[in-house]
Amino acid sequence: MWFFLFSFVALASALLMIIQSRPLYSALFFVLTILAVAALILLQQAYFLAFALVIIYAGAVLVVYVFVLMLSRQENQPAYDTKAHTPLLATIIGLVFFVSVLQLMFTSSGGITSPEATGELTQSLTETGTASAIGRELFDRHVVALEVAGLILVIAAVGGIALIKNLKPKPNE
Amino acid sequence: MEKISTWIWLIPVLPLLAALLTAAAGPHFLRKHSHLPVIIALAVSAILAVVVLGITYGTPEVPQTDINGYNWLSIDNLQSTFKARISPLTTLMLVTVLLVSLVVTIYSKGYMAGERGYGRFFAFIGLFVFSMLMLVISDNFLMLYIFWEAVGLCSYLLIGFWYQRPEAAAAAKKAFIVNRIGDFGFAVGILLIFLNFNTVEFYGSQGVFTQAHCFAAQHPVLITVIALCLFAGAVGKSAQLPLYVWLPDAMEGPTPVSALIHAATMVTAGVYMVARCGAIFSESKIALTVVAITGGITALFATVIALVQTDIKRILAYSTISQLGYMFLAVGVGSAAAGIFHLYTHAFFKALLFLAAGAIMHAMHNHIDLKELGGLKNDIPWARWTFLIGALALAGFPGLAGFFSKDEILWGALNHPTLFWLGWIGVFTAALTAFYIFRCYFLAFHGPRLVPKDVAQPHETPVMSYCLVVLAVGSILAGYINWGKNHPLDSFLSGSVSLASYHRLDLSSHRISHDTVMYISIAAALLGIAAAGLICLPTRTKADQIAAYPTLRPMHKLLLNKFYVDEIYQSIFVHPLRFLGKICFTLDNLVIDSLIWLITVVPRAAGAVVGLAQRGSLQTYALLMILGLTLTLILVIYAI
């Protein structure tokens, strides 16, 4: 039951997000989407992941988005925010995409076949969502990827600063 | 005889090497001495040729040898070897060509001194002598044809030596093209020979000439056709009646070129070829008749035109045409030996006349028109006396070279059973020949002194004068090789297989004796000289008065304009062809270039159309990307 609630929230806020005319409202709806997704993840007992999502994604990344949106404020409602670019075509393409993905998922010509029994897993699941479990997973089997991820973060930080460096107005102007 | 085979090839190859050396090293290293390689090569070759002549003359039984060279073409039946044919005919031609070439080349050292392209001139001369010599000693039709074309090429190069002058370039083109028309007939003849005889070799067990007699018995019509096709080539090369128009225009080239190529050697290649292919021609009465009539009519035609021309070189050009007509007449009536004899003597005195005209040009700063000069006997004495000797030889004055050879021809022609009327035409032409050449002499050297305005003091170059003297001596003495009861030249030439086939015809009816013919020709010559003296001598005005006489004036105009032949050819042949050329050119521009344009325009249009998709808009790109992704996904699901 909770699943349906949270998934509905997620989808509704996503839909609202993409049809908003004001970008700030889009960002805020996106935060709502992320929170709903985190709840969905929580339902799977992946606690660490859910909190990581909320903290990092909603807390840091989206805050940056909001800041940048504030920084680049235009005057009231410019045209590019209100008018969509080929909405009909985009929707059709999106629908076609979705249907084909569905086809992939739910029919026998796709990949995923009949559902198995879903009953007897509760006890094995409780041990799988903790930080230690994920930590063990990461450090045992994906060490290299982890280091590279760290490197990527450093590069992103340096790159961001390098790009923005000349944007500041000069003191003498 | 075996010893010859080692150095016989030096005779043609030395001038070629000298030409290459001059071409390569002339402009930079040799400069003023560019004449040296060619002159030395020609001198050595001349000595060797005389040696060969001595060897072939000295052996009692006449040696005909084929000296094998290199088999350069071998396709089934079509074999072609660089073979040299040593027979009396070829050795006589070798000596003639080399002696005259040597004298003319030494002369051109003086004549062409200081000209632009000095080295180029001598290189071309060397190339020409090489081609002519190879033509003479070649032993199969393919080689003959190749060097036939090569001498035509050298003629083109040398006529157009001063290529910056448009008249010279046009004359060179005209020479080459008209020659080519004759050569087309020649090529057809060679093709017919190859098709029917399955070989192009002259002699040998399967040679053309060896088979000719049996072949003629089976296919009389075909042999006539072949002979006429071969004769077509001779008509083009030797400037006979329909195709003579290039020779007067070829006088645009330097005078030594006119002397060498268009008097002594190249134009005689046609006569030589007809004599050489005696086995074919002698089998067909019709072909011989055609040859004789063409020769005789051309002789008269050219002589008549020469009567009124005023450009000395043009007079000599028409004179050459006429004398070549005599040679063909001789061959056609069956006295081929007489024709070759006349070729040999003609080479000397015609070259002499041309070189003397060149001396006049040199003294008069390139003025050569009789309207502008006259009475030069005290200014250029060497040229005057040598020109006189040449004129006497040409007219057939007794004692000089031309007398002996012309005599033989007239005897042969007058004694022919059916074509004796050509003999009488020949006599009349002889009289006219004497007239025009002495008209030229009297107007140029006697009478009131007339000098062009830009000439301060006429002078003569020593080296030119010495060459003139050498040729004058040759003109006097050349005829005496046939002097005597046993006619040494005739017996020498009778050893030649080609000429023997003519001799076998024995067409002569022996009605008129040698002595009678001699008196007739002497009378004709003296008549011509006297008439010229009467009309042209005290002053020049009498000749002009006769020309202006009312009934004679249209004829004079007709002759002066050379019977309008050039204009007729222009309207019949040149204009339609040029029009056709314009049509082809337009067609090429419209149709073919349009196709090419189509090929280029299609990719460009395709590119422009595809380029429309590059709008630069980010969102369109995103749309198209996702569209592509979707399509790929569908493809993956439904097709796989």
Add this chain to the structure above:
Amino acid sequence: MIDYRYYLLVGALLFTLGLIGFMIRRNLIVMFLCTELMLSGIIVNLVGFNRHWLEEGKTILEGQAFTIFLLVIAAAEAALALALVLVLQKRKNTLDASAFNDLKG
């Protein structure tokens, strides 16, 4: 328990919505926001697959590990993308995606 395939469905829907939004919106920043939406759809997908593996009886948490990496990627990408958008905005003084069409033709 919910069948893992419903997670896949939700993930697909989120992804599709993000896709449509990316194609529709003309504001550069909102376009990137829709990209992030697509990423979150992927996260849901991964978590669903993680559940599937656990159901099969293999205790591997690769889905979650991958999600962690995805978060890292999303963060890095967001930082750089926004920096670039700011630079672009300085240049043309607008956030319209169709204003940057200098490479036309």
